[in-house]
Amino acid sequence: MSTGQDSGTPMDTSAIGGCAPEAAICARGIVRDFESGQTTIRVLHGIDTDIKPGEMTYVVGESGSGKTTLISIMCGILWPTEGEVRVFGTDIYSLSDSELVNFRLNNIGFIFQQYNLIPSIDAAANAAVPLIAQGMEIEEAREKAKVLLDKLNIGDQADKLPSQLSGGQQQRVAIARALVHEPRLVVCDEPTAALDANSGRRVMDLLREVAVAKDRACIIVTHDNRIFDLADRILVLEDGEVTHDGTEMPEDH
Amino acid sequence: MLWIAIRMLTGDAQKFYGLLFGIAFSTLLITQQLTIFVNLIERGASGVYNAPEAEIWVMDPVSRTTDVNYAMPSTALDEVRSVPGVEWAVPHLRAAASVRTGSGDLEGVAIIGVDDATLIGLPERLVEGDKKILAQPDTVIIDDGGVVNLFENGEDPIGQRLELNDQRAVIRGVADSIPSFTSQVTLYTKYSQALNFVPGTRNRLTFVLAGVSEGLTADEVAARIEEQTGLKAETREEFADAGVNFIIENTGIPTNFGITVVLGFVVGVAIVGLTFSLFIRDNIKQFGALKAIGVTNAKIVRMVGAQAALVGTVGYALGVIGTVAFIYAFSGNPFFKGFYIPWQIPLISLVSVIIILAITGFIALRSVLSTEPAAVFR
Numbered sequence: 109m110s111t112g113q114d115s116g117t118p119m120d121t122s123a124i125g126g127c128a129p130e131a132a133i134c135a136r137g138i139v140r141d142f143e144s145g146q147t148t149i150r151v152l153h154g155i156d157t158d159i160k161p162g163e164m165t166y167v168v169g170e171s172g173s174g175k176t177t178l179i180s181i182m183c184g185i186l187w188p189t190e191g192e193v194r195v196f197g198t199d200i201y202s203l204s205d206s207e208l209v210n211f212r213l214n215n216i217g218f219i220f221q222q223y224n225l226i227p228s229i230d231a232a233a234n235a236a237v238p239l240i241a242q243g244m245e246i247e248e249a250r251e252k253a254k255v256l257l258d259k260l261n262i263g264d265q266a267d268k269l270p271s272q273l274s275g276g277q278q279q280r281v282a283i284a285r286a287l288v289h290e291p292r293l294v295v296c297d298e299p300t301a302a303l304d305a306n307s308g309r310r311v312m313d314l315l316r317e318v319a320v321a322k323d324r325a326c327i328i329v330t331h332d333n334r335i336f337d338l339a340d341r342i343l344v345l346e347d348g349e350v351t352h353d354g355t356e357m358p359e360d361h
Numbered sequence: 362m363l364w365i366a367i368r369m370l371t372g373d374a375q376k377f378y379g380l381l382f383g384i385a386f387s388t389l390l391i392t393q394q395l396t397i398f399v400n401l402i403e404r405g406a407s408g409v410y411n412a413p414e415a416e417i418w419v420m421d422p423v424s425r426t427t428d429v430n431y432a433m434p435s436t437a438l439d440e441v442r443s444v445p446g447v448e449w450a451v452p453h454l455r456a457a458a459s460v461r462t463g464s465g466d467l468e469g470v471a472i473i474g475v476d477d478a479t480l481i482g483l484p485e486r487l488v489e490g491d492k493k494i495l496a497q498p499d500t501v502i503i504d505d506g507g508v509v510n511l512f513e514n515g516e517d518p519i520g521q522r523l524e525l526n527d528q529r530a531v532i533r534g535v536a537d538s539i540p541s542f543t544s545q546v547t548l549y550t551k552y553s554q555a556l557n558f559v560p561g562t563r564n565r566l567t568f569v570l571a572g573v574s575e576g577l578t579a580d581e582v583a584a585r586i587e588e589q590t591g592l593k594a595e596t597r598e599e600f601a602d603a604g605v606n607f608i609i610e611n612t613g614i615p616t617n618f619g620i621t622v623v624l625g626f627v628v629g630v631a632i633v634g635l636t637f638s639l640f641i642r643d644n645i646k647q648f649g650a651l652k653a654i655g656v657t658n659a660k661i662v663r664m665v666g667a668q669a670a671l672v673g674t675v676g677y678a679l680g681v682i683g684t685v686a687f688i689y690a691f692s693g694n695p696f697f698k699g700f701y702i703p704w705q706i707p708l709i710s711l712v713s714v715i716i717i718l719a720i721t722g723f724i725a726l727r728s729v730l731s732t733e734p735a736a737v738f739r
């Protein structure tokens with residue numbers, strides 16, 4: 109079952125070089141510059157990579173290496189200076205602004221580090237936001253969100269406001285919000301940065317349980333070396349270039 | 362999403378009430394001040410409204426209002442009566458006088474002499490006494506506002522003796538009348554009696570009040586009177602407007618009220634603008650998240666629009682209810698006698714509220730719309 113709609117474009121990955129037809133994300137020649145006063149800083153230097161569905165892909169690297177910039181581009185919220193990104197076959201930066209917004213709404217789930225829950229609506233409504241944005245009735249959307257909150261073991265907190273929840277519970281609500289509309293791509297920036305080692309591992313286990321699926325890709329940005337062993341695949345970024353791509357961390361890290 | 366927008370706003374009680382207060386305050390100030398202004402300047406026409414039978418007011422060409430007047434020779438009455446289309450015409454005297462009350466206070470009053478035979482020129486209704494009582498010698502009828510001014514300790518005015526320019530007068534009735542702009546005490550008496558009260562100059566006929574024959578309009582007949590007599594003749598409406606315009610042109614009232622109304626608007630913009638911007642800033646991360654998740658700018662505009670509409674509707678209603686409550690609470694006070702809220706005024710304050718929200722909403726929106734969705738990962 110999938111609510112993720114192909115935004116028109118049929119699966120066609122032959123257009124850009126060497127894209128596997130089953131790739132969830134196919135990024136080619138990604139360059140990103142930032143203007144900083146008079147000077148232009150190149151943060152990403154032409155990145156080519158594929159992200160496969162059914163895997164948990166980690167993007168790791170030192171602070172400032174460009175991890176956040178890269179996933180922002182891969183999930184359609186930051187325009188690359190050069191290059192092309194296909195998400196499930198759709199060349200997302202050739203879409204119009206509103207098409208891209210709708211593409212994100214239907215295909216991508218976000219987990220923000222600061223959760224960014226809406227303080228005055230309860231946990232179930234917060235988790236239901238993507239469904240409500242898609243136009244579903246509030247009550248129906250809340251019911252669907254509650255099922256997911258149950259699965260995340262906070263079903264009994266569904267009627268509480270975010271301020272009445274612990275940090276960990278809030279994060280679960282944020283995870284539920286990222287998954288409630290069954291997106292085909294889930295992106296997550298530093299999910300464990302604020303947590304101790306045990307909680308961090310528990311969150312990653314949870315994410316693996318609920319977020320990873322056969323037809324869904326999951327990208328996690330982190331520099332938390334305590335959880336590197338939970339990855340299916342690790343991309344290491346150094347100064348805007350991919351220096352390692354494998355199932356485990358390279359020896360020298 | 363509108364439901365979420367409304368909950369975002371009402372969930373932040375402090376700012377929600379701040380916004381409501383700002384709008385309600387502006388509405389109240391604008392509506393209330395405009396209401397007082399309009400009612401106050403309409404007092405410039407109270408002399409006209411208090412003589413409801415008169416369809417045409419005839420006067421010396423230099424006279425401007427019921428109170429700013431110059432007397433005519435008494436022959437003017439017959440001249441007016443001889444104009445075709447004048448159904449009836451009666452003399453009307455208005456003059457100032459000084460009155461000494463029983464307790465020895467001195468007060469300036471307006472004397473109004475009404476036609477002996479028809480009593481035309483008297484307000485429609487008396488609060489106390491009967492119009493016929495004017496037939497008794499020395500009788501005056503006082504206006505209800507004047508009772509409060511002249512008898513501050515709540516004495517019954519009926520039967521009170523006054524010394525009017527050295528003449529004896531007895532109050533034998535109280536008229537239900539619209540107060541004058543200056544809230545001056547007004548004493549109604551017969552025309553012949555008024556001539557006794559007012560020291561003798563040759564010309565004391567200040568106005569001739571006239572009625573119009575069937576089939577003719579007041580405008581037509583007034584024009585004929587002017588043509589035939591060389592006097593000034595104004596219809597009831599024209600003369601009422603003249604009284605209002607005189608107040609507008611010769612007092613600082615429009616400026617004073619204008620300043621307050623503008624202040625109400627500016628304070629509204631300031632309070633609402635500041636609170637709205639604070640609210641948006643507090644929620645900018647949430648708006649950013651919504652944008653990243655997939656809410657279009659058009660929907661964000663509608664969300665902020667719904668928030669503004671809610672604040673506007675409730676705040677405006679509170680402001681108008683506040684004004685009505687204010688007028689109602691003071692309806693017993695003679696100064697506020699007859700106060701009403703012309704329908705144009707709530708409309709003006711509604712437009713003001715819409716402008717306030719449009720300005721402040723636009724400013725607040727700009728920051729939301731310019732927020733990069735990518736900012737949520739920072």
Ligand SMILES: Nc1ncnc2c1ncn2[C@@H]1O[C@H](COP(=O)(O)OP(=O)(O)OP(=O)(O)O)[C@@H](O)[C@H]1O
Nearest residue numbers: 142143144151170171172173174175176177178331
């Ligand atoms: N909006 C921006 N304007 C200017 N420079 C930016 C902007 N966003 C990122 N940068 C720069 O790009 C570089 C990479 O930033 P990015 O946030 O991608 O790093 P990161 O790997 O996620 O780091 P961290 O681990 O600290 O989150 C940094 O040098 C940063 O200063």
Ligand SMILES: [Mg+2]
Nearest residue numbers: 175176177297
């Ligand atoms: Mg980062």
